Amino acid sequence: SQTIHQWPATLVQPVGSPLSLECTVEGTSNPNLYWYRQAAGRGLQLLFYSVGIGQISSEVPQNLSASRPQDRQFILSSKKLLLSDSGFYLCAWSVDRGSGELFFGEGSRLTVL
């Protein structure tokens, strides 16, 4: 069966510090991968998605970046965090060229102070 893991689950970072969130998927190959962010009390904002290794599409211009070094690994990064980067970050995967059904990870809660 397929599983998705993301870490860390919680982190508190000072403004201006770097960020790295990692997500891995098991039990499937060539998945579409996604990073969403959810600010407190808000909906799901699509940040990045990827349909293959090294293929990253950015939805929102910001100080975040994403990389896909391996087929089932998706990394969200920042060189310098802003206060507005605080939120709940969710990684998800879907079947390539599938029906659009998404499977989400447990989420990573980031607080920037």
Next chain:
Amino acid sequence: LAKTTQPISMDSYEGQEVNITCSHNNIATNDYITWYQQFPSQGPRFIIQGYKTKVTNEVASLFIPADRKSSTLSLPRVSLSDTAVYYCLVGGSSNTGKLIFGQGTTLQVKP
């Protein structure tokens, strides 16, 4: 990409049936309609998916009219534990992989 519109919030009482409608006027021919449930500090969870007419599973029903420009999620006999945010997502036909959520509907079930 099809944009979705849902009510921001709804209230209900335990034991009642709840219907949440989502509008998606520019749905593409090959798009599917998928509904998710999200509890605080958790990722959304799949509830049901359909393409046309009616789909039913153990937790919900999904009604899709012939023109597919809207869909209605029906939750029978809700309980307090159904209090959550519900999202409809339209997509799957595009080979870009892009999937965007609407604002979701916050359902509050009262005793």
